[in-house]
Amino acid sequence: MKNRLKVLRAERDWSQAILGEKLDVSRQTINAIETGRYDPSLPLAFKIARLFECTIEQIFEDNQGEENAQE
C-alpha cells in the first residue's frame, strides 16, 4: 500500500527513530511501512493519522479501490 508517511515525516524533520518513538513502534516498522513492505494494522493506522492530524485516506492510498474502480 502506497502512503505519504515519508513526506509527512520529512515535513516535520523527524527521523524514523523519532517517529517510531512517537508511535511506540520500532524504526524498522516505520521503514517497512514507508517502503510499502508492510501495511499497518487499523489501530496503528489510526494512531498515525491522529499524530499527523489527517484522515487515514489522506496518508494511505487504497490501491485495491483504484483497481476495482477501473474494472
Next chain:
Amino acid sequence: MTQKQAHRRYMKLFVPAMAMYLLSMFGISFARKNATMPEPLLYGLAFIPAVFILIWIWGHMRYITELDEYLRGLQVRAIMFGMAVIMAFSTVWGLLEELAAAPAVPIFFIVPGFYFAYGLAYVVIGKRAGIRGGYL
C-alpha cells in the same frame, strides 16, 4: 514498552535462566556419577534443569508479545518455519524408526532443533526485512 526495553527484559531472563540450567545440569551429572540415588529422586532432579528451560521458553513468548506488530509478524513467520522443520523431521524420522529400525533420536533434541531452525529462519527473514541484528 519500547523494543529495546523488551529486548533488555528478555536478556535479563535469558542469561540467568541459561546459567542456572547449565549449573544444574553439571551439578546433577556430577552427583549421579559420584553417588547412588534412588529412581524417584532422579526423576525429581531431572525436573530442575527442565524448569529453567521452561522459564526461558516463557520469556521468549513474552518477548514476542511485547514487540510491535511488524517485528512480531517476522518472529511468527520464523517460528512457523522452525515448527515446520521440526514437525517434518520428527514425522520422517519417526516413520524411519518405526518401519526401518533407524536409530532412536532422543526427544530432548526437539527444542534445540526447533531453535536452530527458527534462528536460521529469523536471520534470513530479518535480512530480507532490512533488520541488521539488535533484536532476537
